[in-house]
Amino acid sequence: MKHxxxxxxxxxxxxxxxxxxxxxQQVSGTSFPPIKPVELVQCDTAYTRVxxxxxxxxxxxxxDLTYGQTLLLVGKRFLGFMDYYRWxxxxxxxxxxxxxxxxxxLMTQGVKIMANVNYKYPLVINRQKRSATVQVCSxxxxxxxxxxxxxxxxxxxxxxIVAGVPCKKAACRYRGRTWLAWYAPAFALQAxxxxxxxxxxxxxxxxDTAGNYHFTLNGVENTSTGDKIYLHCSSNIVTTSRENVRRxxxxxxxxxxxxxxxxxxxxxxPEKMKRGDHSRPYNPIELE
Numbered sequence: 001m002k003h004x005x006x007x008x009x010x011x012x013x014x015x016x017x018x019x020x021x022x023x024x025q026q027v028s029g030t031s032f033p034p035i036k037p038v039e040l041v042q043c044d045t046a047y048t049r050v051x052x053x054x055x056x057x058x059x060x061x062x063x064d065l066t067y068g069q070t071l072l073l074v075g076k077r078f079l080g081f082m083d084y085y086r087w088x089x090x091x092x093x094x095x096x097x098x099x100x101x102x103x104x105x106l107m108t109q110g111v112k113i114m115a116n117v118n119y120k121y122p123l124v125i126n127r128q129k130r131s132a133t134v135q136v137c138s139x140x141x142x143x144x145x146x147x148x149x150x151x152x153x154x155x156x157x158x159x160x161i162v163a164g165v166p167c168k169k170a171a172c173r174y175r176g177r178t179w180l181a182w183y184a185p186a187f188a189l190q191a192x193x194x195x196x197x198x199x200x201x202x203x204x205x206x207x208d209t210a211g212n213y214h215f216t217l218n219g220v221e222n223t224s225t226g227d228k229i230y231l232h233c234s235s236n237i238v239t240t241s242r243e244n245v246r247r248x249x250x251x252x253x254x255x256x257x258x259x260x261x262x263x264x265x266x267x268x269x270p271e272k273m274k275r276g277d278h279s280r281p282y283n284p285i286e287l288e
Contacts, residue, residue, distance in 0.1 A: 032103040038090045040230040043124050044075030047226050050202070051084065051219035052193045054119050057212045059281035068118030070193060070215065073229045079191055080229035082122035089113045121194065121285060124231055132195055133231060134242075139252045139259040141237045142245040149174060151198050153181075162204040163217050170199055176287025177213075181206040187220075194285065213285055236263075246284070253282040 050072040055065045071087055073080040089110055096106050120137040130148040135141060151172045158169040160182055167182035174196075181192070183201040192203025193215040207214035238248070252259035257278040260267055 032107060035093060035097045035101065035103050035106055037097050038093050039232060039234050040090075040228070041233045042228045042230045043080070043126075044078035044229040045226040046073035046075045046080065046229050047223055048074040048189075049219075049221045049223065049227065050074065050189075050191075050217065051221070052215040053218045054193075055214045056118070056285075057283055060210070060212055060283045061281075066118050068116065069218075070119045072191065072193060073227055074189060074191065075229050077127055078229045079125040079127060079197075080123070080231075081125075081194060083117050083119040085113050085116040086119075086122070089117075122231060123195070124229060125195070125197075134195075135231060135237065136245050136249055138249045139256065140248065140263045141232075141234075142248060143231070143237050143239045144242040144245050146242055148197075149195060151196070153199055165204060167204050168201070174286075177208040177210065177285075179206055179208050212283060246286075249284070250282055253280045256280050 052070045052072065054068040054070045056068075057064065058066055069084040071082055071084040073082075092109060092113065093106060096109075121134060122137070123132050123134040125132045125148060131145060132148050133143065133145050135143045151174060153170045153172045156169040156171060160167055160169070162182050162184070165184045165186060167184050170181045170183060172179050172181075179196070181196065181199065181203050182205040183192070183199040183203045185201040187202035189202045190199060191197040192199070192206060196203055196206055202217075203215075204217040205215070238245075240248075255278050257269060257274065260269075
C-alpha cells in the first residue's frame with residue numbers, strides 16, 4: 001500500500017510539473033488494496049527522539065531551498081535517522097490497519113502527511129559494529145551497507161547558542177563537501193543527523209559550506225513507551241553497493257520518465273509528456 005501511495009504521489013507531482021497551467025492531468029482507474037502493516041525490519045527500540053529541521057537545494061545552481069523535518073531515534077545499540085513525516089505516515093498506516101479502516105482513509109489523511117516528505121536518505125547505524133545501512137528513496141528505492149565514517153573533525157575555538165544551548169564549533173571534510181557543525185558538550189550523545197557524529201557532544205547544527213544542506217536541532221524528547229528503530233523492507237527495494245546506488249539515482253535524474261517506466265512496468269504517459277527534456281537536477285548529500 002505504501003509503495004503504491006508513494007508512486008502515485010510522485011507521478012502526480014511529475015504530471016503537474018509537466019502540464020501547462022490550468023491543465024493538470026488526472027490519474028484515474030486506480031483501485032486501492034487493503035491497508036497492511038508497514039513492512040519493516042526493527043533493529044532496536046528508542047526512548048529518545050531528536051528533531052532536526054532540514055533544508056536543502058534540489059538544484060545546486062539555484063538559491064531556492066526546500067524545507068523538511070527529520071528525526072533521530074536513539075537506542076542503546078542502534079541509531080535511526082529518517083524523515084519525520086514518513087515516520088508519521090507509518091504510524092498512521094498501522095493505526096488505521098489495526099482499526100480496520102478503509103484504504104481511502106489512509107489516502108485521505110496520508111496525502112497531507114506525505115506531501116511534506118523531503119528527506120530521502122533513511123538509515124540505521126549499528127553503534128557497536130560502526131556500520132550503517134542506508135536507503136536512498138528516489139524513483140526507485142535502493143539500499144546499501146557501509147562502514148561508519150571516521151570523520152576527521154577539526155575543533156574550532158568558537159562558541160554560540162543553538163536552541164538555547166551553548167555550543168562549540170567543528171569542521172570536517174566528508175565525501176566531497178566541507179561541513180561546519182555546532183555541538184553541545186552538555187549533551188553527552190556523540191551523534192547527529194545523517195551519518196554525522198563522533199564529536200564530544202550532540203550535534204545541534206550542521207551545514208555544508210556551499211549552502212546545499214543544513215540540519216538544525218529543533219527539539220529533544222524522551223518517551224516512556226519506546227519507538228521502533230527500523231528500515232522498510234520490501235521486494236521493491238534494490239540492495240546493492242553504494243557505487244551502484246549512486247549510479248542508479250544519477251541515471252534516474254537524467255531521464256525521470258524512463259525511470260518511472262522501468263520501476264513501474266505498464267505505466268502510461270500522455271504523448272505530450274514524452275516530448276522534450278525529462279532530466280532533473282542531481283544534488284546528492286554525498287558528492288563523492
